[in-house]
Amino acid sequence: MRAAEMKTIKMSATDKMLAYADMVAPGITSCEGCNVELTMRTVLKVLGPNTIVAIPPGCMGGVQTVGWEDRMGTKIPVFFPLLDNTASMLGGIKKYYEHIGRHVNVVAFAGDGASVDAGFQALSGAAERGDNIIYICYDNEGYMNTGFQRSGSTTKGSWTSTTPVGAAHKGKKTHRKDAPMIMAMHDIPYVATASPAYIPDLIAKVEKAMQVRDGMAYIHVYNACSTGWGYQPCKSIDICRRSVQTRFYPLYEVEHGKFKLSLDIKQPKPVKDFLNQLKKFRHLSESDILEIQELVDRRWNRLLGLCQI
Amino acid sequence: MEKLVVVDGNHAAALGALLCRPDVVAAYPITPQTPLVEHFTQYIADGALDCAILEPESEHSAMSILEGASLAGGRTFTATSSQGLALMYEPYFRASTMRLPIVMDIVNREMISPQTIWGGPQDSLSVRDAGWIQIYVEDNQEILDMNVQAFKIAEHKDVLLPVNICFDGFYLSHMTEGVLVCEQEKVDAFLPKYLPEHVKLDPERPMAVDPLTPGAYLQYYRELHMQAMDNAKKVIQQVNDEFAQLFGRSYGGLVDTYRLEDADYVLITMGSLTGTARVAVDYARQKGVKVGILKLRSIRPFPKELVQQYLKGRKAAGVVDRNVSFGWHCGITYLEVLSAMGGALNMPLLPFIGGLGGEDLTIELLAKAIDYIVAAGKGRYNTPQQAIWLVKGEEE
Ligand code: SF4
Numbered sequence: 001m002r003a004a005e006m007k008t009i010k011m012s013a014t015d016k017m018l019a020y021a022d023m024v025a026p027g028i029t030s031c032e033g034c035n036v037e038l039t040m041r042t043v044l045k046v047l048g049p050n051t052i053v054a055i056p057p058g059c060m061g062g063v064q065t066v067g068w069e070d071r072m073g074t075k076i077p078v079f080f081p082l083l084d085n086t087a088s089m090l091g092g093i094k095k096y097y098e099h100i101g102r103h104v105n106v107v108a109f110a111g112d113g114a115s116v117d118a119g120f121q122a123l124s125g126a127a128e129r130g131d132n133i134i135y136i137c138y139d140n141e142g143y144m145n146t147g148f149q150r151s152g153s154t155t156k157g158s159w160t161s162t163t164p165v166g167a168a169h170k171g172k173k174t175h176r177k178d179a180p181m182i183m184a185m186h187d188i189p190y191v192a193t194a195s196p197a198y199i200p201d202l203i204a205k206v207e208k209a210m211q212v213r214d215g216m217a218y219i220h221v222y223n224a225c226s227t228g229w230g231y232q233p234c235k236s237i238d239i240c241r242r243s244v245q246t247r248f249y250p251l252y253e254v255e256h257g258k259f260k261l262s263l264d265i266k267q268p269k270p271v272k273d274f275l276n277q278l279k280k281f282r283h284l285s286e287s288d289i290l291e292i293q294e295l296v297d298r299r300w301n302r303l304l305g306l307c308q309i
Numbered sequence: 310m311e312k313l314v315v316v317d318g319n320h321a322a323a324l325g326a327l328l329c330r331p332d333v334v335a336a337y338p339i340t341p342q343t344p345l346v347e348h349f350t351q352y353i354a355d356g357a358l359d360c361a362i363l364e365p366e367s368e369h370s371a372m373s374i375l376e377g378a379s380l381a382g383g384r385t386f387t388a389t390s391s392q393g394l395a396l397m398y399e400p401y402f403r404a405s406t407m408r409l410p411i412v413m414d415i416v417n418r419e420m421i422s423p424q425t426i427w428g429g430p431q432d433s434l435s436v437r438d439a440g441w442i443q444i445y446v447e448d449n450q451e452i453l454d455m456n457v458q459a460f461k462i463a464e465h466k467d468v469l470l471p472v473n474i475c476f477d478g479f480y481l482s483h484m485t486e487g488v489l490v491c492e493q494e495k496v497d498a499f500l501p502k503y504l505p506e507h508v509k510l511d512p513e514r515p516m517a518v519d520p521l522t523p524g525a526y527l528q529y530y531r532e533l534h535m536q537a538m539d540n541a542k543k544v545i546q547q548v549n550d551e552f553a554q555l556f557g558r559s560y561g562g563l564v565d566t567y568r569l570e571d572a573d574y575v576l577i578t579m580g581s582l583t584g585t586a587r588v589a590v591d592y593a594r595q596k597g598v599k600v601g602i603l604k605l606r607s608i609r610p611f612p613k614e615l616v617q618q619y620l621k622g623r624k625a626a627g628v629v630d631r632n633v634s635f636g637w638h639c640g641i642t643y644l645e646v647l648s649a650m651g652g653a654l655n656m657p658l659l660p661f662i663g664g665l666g667g668e669d670l671t672i673e674l675l676a677k678a679i680d681y682i683v684a685a686g687k688g689r690y691n692t693p694q695q696a697i698w699l700v701k702g703e704e705e
Contacts, residue, residue, distance in 0.1 A: 052381075052510045067517035077510040079380070079518035081373070082399055088370035091363060092377025092385075093510060095333050099361040099383065104512055122373065125366030 013200035020045040023075050030063040033233025035196040035240060036138045036223045037063070040109055042199060043136055043219075044074070046206040051105040052077045052093055056086045056119065058111030059225075060138065062145040084118035086110050091131035098132070105134060105210060112139040112153035116179040120152075127186040130215040134206075137179065137218070140225040148228040152177045156295075157288045159280040160228075170283055175295055180220035181303075184254045190217040192253035192262075197241035201251060201262055208253070222249040230279020242274040247300045248292075252307070259306040271296050311489040311556075318481035321449040321488045322388065322414050322474070323348035325456025327358055328496045329412075332383035335363040335374040339393040340426045341478035342416040346388065368393035372400035372413075379409040380510045380518060384460065384503045387411070390478060391418035391432040398436060404471045405440030406534065407519065408507060410463035411471040413441075414456065417580070418478040419666045427667025428478035430580060431632040434608065434641045440534060442472040442541055443609045446560075447583045449486040452476050454558055457496055461548045464503050467540040477581040477631075479667060491556055499555055538610040545607055563612035565604040568594060569619060572601030574682045575626035579605040579642055582629060582670045589675035600679050605642055613649040620650060625686030627659035627678055629699070631670070638695040657685035657692045663699025673704040 011019065023044035030037040040060055044053065053076060055061045065073040066080050081089045086108045094106040108115075115123055115137040126133065142160050143149040150160040156175045159165045163172040184191040189212045194202040202221070209217035224239040226232065231239060243249040246269045251262040271293045275281040284292075316324065322345050326334075334353075336346045353360050361378075365371040368389050375385040389397065394415060404411050417430040433443055442462065446455050452474065459472040476482065508518060522530070546562035553559035567587055569575065578586045583604045593600045603619050603626075605612070620626055630640020637644060639660035647658060661678050664670035681697060684690040 050512045052512060064520070067520035072515065072517040073520070074517070075515060077512055077515045077518070079510060080520065082403065085369060085373035085376075085400055088365060088373035089377035089380075091370075092333060092335065092374035092379075092383075093381040094377075095361045095363055095374070096378040096381035096383040099332050099359075121366060122370050125370050128366070129364060131363075 013203050016203060017042065017045060020048065021075070023047070023049070023051070024065060025073050025075070028063045028065055028073060030059065031227045031233065033226050033236050034059070035236040036060060036140060036225070039138055039196045039202070039221050039223055040065070042202060043109070043206050044076070046203055047105050047107055047210065049076055050103070051107055053107045053109055054079055054081045054086050054090055056081045056110050056114040057083045057145070058114050058143070059140065059145040060109055060111070083114050085122050086114055086119050087126035087131070087133065087135060088122040090133040091126045091129065094131055094133050108133065108135045110135070110137055112137060112141065112179070113143045113151045116177060117152045124186065127183060127188050127216045127218070132213060132215060134209045134217045135219070137220045138223045139179070139220060140223045140228065141176070142228060144225050144228040153179060156292060157281060157284050159283065165283045178299060180218070183218045183220070184259070187257055188216045188218060189214050189256055190254070192219045193249065193251050194219055194221045195240045195244050195249065195251060196221065196223060197237050197244060198251060198263065205253060231277055235277070239274070239277055242269070242277065245269050246271045246274045246296065248274050248296050250300060250303055252303060259303065259309065261303070261307055311492060314488055314490055315485055316449065316488050317344070317483050317485050318449045318452050318476055319345035319416065319483070320348045321453040322456055322476070323352065324490055325453035326386045326412070327352055328457055328491055328493060329384065329386070329460045329500055330358060331360055331386040333361045333363065333375065333378035333385050334387060335365050335371045336387045337365050337368045337371045337389070337393060339368070339390045341418060341428070341482040342388050342390045342393070342414070344482070345414065345416065368397040369400060372397040372404060375411050376400055376404055376407065376409055379411055380407070380508060382505050382509050382511065385411050386413070388414035388416060390416045391420055394432045394436065395420065398439070401436065401441070402439045406530070408469045408534070409471055410460070410469055410503065412456065412459045412463055413471065413473050415473050415475045416478045416482045417475055425666050428480055429631045429665050429667065430475060430477070433473060433475045434632050437609050437641070440470065441609060442470050442607070443475055444472065444545070444607050445475045445580045445605065447581055447604065449481060449484070449488045450558065451560055452481065453488055453490065454552065454556070454560070457491055457500065458548050458552050461500050462541065462544055465544045468537050468544050469507060470537055470541065475580070480581040495555055499552070542610050542612065560606065563607040564615050564619065565606060566619065567602035567604065569601030569603060572599050573624040574598065574600040574679065574686055575603050575620060575623050576600060576675070576679060576682065577603045577605065577626060577628040577642070577646055579608070580631070582631060582664060585670060585672055586629070586675050589672045589679060592672065592676060593679050598679065598683060600682070608642065608645065611645055611649060616646055616649040617653050621653070623656055625657040625659070625682045627661055627682040629661045629663065629670070629675070629678060630696070631664040633662060633665070640696060643696070657690070659685055659692060660696040661699055662696040669701065670699060671701065674699040674701065677704050
């Protein structure tokens with residue numbers, strides 16, 4: 001059953017996840033408890049078989065979704081773009097299918113490194129150009145597949161393998177960029193943030209993205225990474241939920257310029273409740289945490305302001 | 310009847326590409342290629358062809374877009390120069406190794422630094438080992454005709470490689486000449502629709518493209534790629550001959566010659582400077598010097614056998630390069646010719662460099678090169694260790 005039919009038949013998220021076929025082969029090699037894998041399987045289930053997916057170098061590229069030993073890692077056409085050209089390659093694919101009058105979901109499932117750093121120029125270009133692709137960024141705050149190097153999406157103060165903690169320096173020196181907000185400022189038809197801790201919300205957002213025909217649909221998913229961040233794998237969903245409940249990672253969507261909170265966090269927990277779960281923040285001082293709290297508050301207020309326009 | 314138009318090289322290139330009915334075109338403007346993109350997009354805006362145009366934010370994305378469109382099954386075209394080519398190097402290498410028959414014109418321009426915008430094939434020659442077919446042309450008619458031939462070569466089942474048609478910035482791109490425009494029906498008959506079988510991203514036939522590939526497979530792919538390059542030698546010639554039959558214009562295939570049959574001395578050229586060299590050769594012939602031209606057209610694949618065949622039994626030869634190979638103190642095509650000759654070289658072979666950064670390679674300078682070649686053939690000048698620089702004001 002596909003998105004168009006779902007409008008008439010109300011199914012719960014659980015029903016949908018049971019009814020839709022998994023587009024990813026069993027037994028890919030992601031880490032135990034990896035919620036990026038969960039996110040990928042979920043969104044590809046919703047997208048279904050009429051989909052071409054690009055998975056650039058990064059965790060999900062590295063876990064053999066593109067295939068291994070002559071076999072496919074997915075049941076749909078899949079390829080490895082370069083780290084920095086996912087959006088433009090997809091733009092070309094989509095343009096050809098539009099040219100011959102055939103509708104296909106042309107989708108990126110790309111990490112933050114490939115999206116907000118090296119691939120950002122191509123992403124911004126495709127957004128501005130109005131390429132009708134669905135771009136899903138899984139943001140685990142760094143280049144985790146190659147051993148946890150920092151990216152432009154890494155939170156200030158984080159330990160990473162390229163921003164180590166020592167006597168002289170203590171982790172990353174600057175704030176993470178607000179990638180979904182930057183994408184929203186492109187005034188594309190659809191931008192949303194999502195979390196694997198809120199699967200029904202994620203599913204609904206992918207369904208909306210699939211309806212877009214007049215430009216790019218961009219979904220930014222904040223994914224915890226047990227291996228790189230340092231916490232027990234069984235706590236992945238709890239960590240993701242904390243990021244939302246502390247307003248660290250607000251869930252919202254922007255449809256044709258109209259901002260809307262998907263989940264209003266009226267009584268937020270302090271951001272410390274999220275940070276103190278993670279080994280990568282263990283060295284943070286009270287003032288470091290306060291600085292992150294201030295950023296969280298500032299970004300939340302800015303978002304609220306935008307929601308009132 | 311073919312229509313005669315008076316156009317510059319960029320316009321001729323746009324007309325040639327248009328005749329091939331590409332499905333998707335994406336190009337980022339850069340001097341001296343910019344008018345090519347403008348002409349092409351104007352034709353599309355005027356409704357000359359139903360072609361999807363994407364306006365990329367960089368050359369890197371231009372090539373990436375074409376890779377996507379080609380993987381989806383489309384015929385694709387773009388053009389660039391110099392820094393643009395350098396910026397797209399990453400997807401450029403990948404287009405050939407994914408065996409995508411993209412056609413890209415390179416309007417040759419020097420590489421920076423020093424800051425420059427003028428002509429010279431340093432850009433494309435520097436990436437000659439990235440797996441593309443590279444063909445260098447002499448005039449605007451050849452630009453148009455080779456753009457038509459390029460798709461046929463690229464899409465041939467024994468080749469399936471991307472093709473560069475390279476022509477000199479400004480000397481050709483901005484120079485106006487009379488050009489005959491092939492008739493559309495004839496081009497349609499000459500160039501059937503592109504139907505990829507080797508690689509395609511299509512939900513009706515799911516395929517994983519480019520998974521992480523172990524060395525043994527990679528080595529096998531490289532071997533096939535090299536074989537395709539070898540096959541291209543035959544195909545370039547076949548396509549040239551078929552084109553000549555249909556349209557009445559032949560360019561010789563991998564190489565062309567001028568007054569070479571009885572020549573003792575050979576001037577080896579490439580690109581637009583060949584036109585000037587023809588005049589220099591005519592003057593020398595008037596003085597009784599038996600000199601001819603071997604014009605290199607295909608640099609990849611390199612026509613090793615033909616170079617050997619055409620240089621056999623001559624007294625001396627020289628290669629004029631409008632580019633350099635740092636570390637060898639000579640030009641790049643000189644090295645190519647030298648390698649092609651290998652142990653078969655039994656005469657002086659002189660390296661000349663001139664015309665860099667759009668400098669004029671005059672008839673006088675080429676006459677000077679011929680004098681050097683003749684002197685070397687008569688034993689009065691040894692093959693030098695370093696290139697002979699052809700510099701204006703130093704003709705004598
Ligand atoms: S490193 Fe992190 S994001 Fe990557 S597969 Fe492992 S748990 Fe998932």
